[in-house]
Amino acid sequence: MCTGEIEHLRHLFFECPFAKSCWHQVGINVDDWEIESSHDWLLQKLAQGSKLEVINISQVLWGIWFLRNKSIFEGKTMTPEAIMVWSKKQILDWKPTNKRSTDAKNENGSRYLNYRRWQPPEAGSFKLNVDAAIVVGQNSFFVGMVLRNHLGQYESGKVMKKVKKVGAFSVLEAELTGIVEALLWARDIVLGKVVVESDSLLSIQAVQHHY
Template sequence: MAWSKKQIADWKLANKKGDNVPRVSDVSQRIDSKWQPPEVDCLKINVDASLVEGQNSFTIGMVLRNHHGHFLVGKTLKFVGSVSVMEAEMTRIFEALNWTQEVASGRGVIVESNSLLSVRAIQQEQENLLELGDLISQCRTLLRSNGRMSIRFGKKHANKVAHMFARIPCEINSFTVTQSPPVYMLETIMSEILMI
């Protein structure tokens, strides 16, 4: 009992809120975990995928926002097929890069995904002979064809709105485009704008 009490007392002391100076790791983690706007006059597409085990389909959600964090348009796509998580991750990036050409109107666009493995696979110039190699190659081709388009990794906590879009009901092998966000997403979008 004495040892347990000492452990609790030590833990409380170590986590004491008395010194209002945040640790560097805490500050950088908070910054990385929130949605970051693109540069001025650029756009950002956050993208996410939703797979449900046992279902023969997966859904992709994409959200386009400007440097103020304002919602411009969202898109949900649903595909038939049972795929691996990595294939769904790579497909979502490919679809976002394709969509960029429709919605960007010559502006710079960042496609942000919370799949570090997928982003690195596209950014590395190594040939990939796995079954995803062709999809990776297509993503690289799209990026090379448009010098104003880039891809980067963003943490899951900074991708909440796209995550919610990936859960919007959609017919298989079709898509839904939304010019204004559903009401239940407004609070999340506004909180991200206020944190900019």
């Protein structure tokens, strides 16, 4: 964005003069000298920040990344003020659309979750968040996993692809396979109690009832 430094995530989102101006536009003062790890800083803000602060952070990160790609692939530029106005509009447009989509799912009797803010595990434990992404009818799927400690600090993460030689994966099979793979992965990384968290209600019920 500034063509003055080698690009890496910390510089792109925090150290670059363009990024600093974007943070200023939403009223967040970011001292990059105090951010030893941008990953830990972001995870802490998502876990402990107010709803408005999380929205503002999303606005900045989304806007910078969008314009960065526009600049590279299309040669387009915008001022920090303009891209923050654009990014805010996307969020404002997304809110009613997302609400209508959620309401429609709830009315149709589909699975509905009351989303809650991420909660850290008890002291000395780790939380393992797992999610699978699948296209129905395909013989493969991707599973993502993130491991954090009781302070909400990022320990490690991984994305892997699983392929079935015969037939296709069902959604439940993919979610359960993902949980197993995540536990096997976490076993080799940390010592201590690991709490698994998934958005697949059927998978959690199956594990809890030993199905």
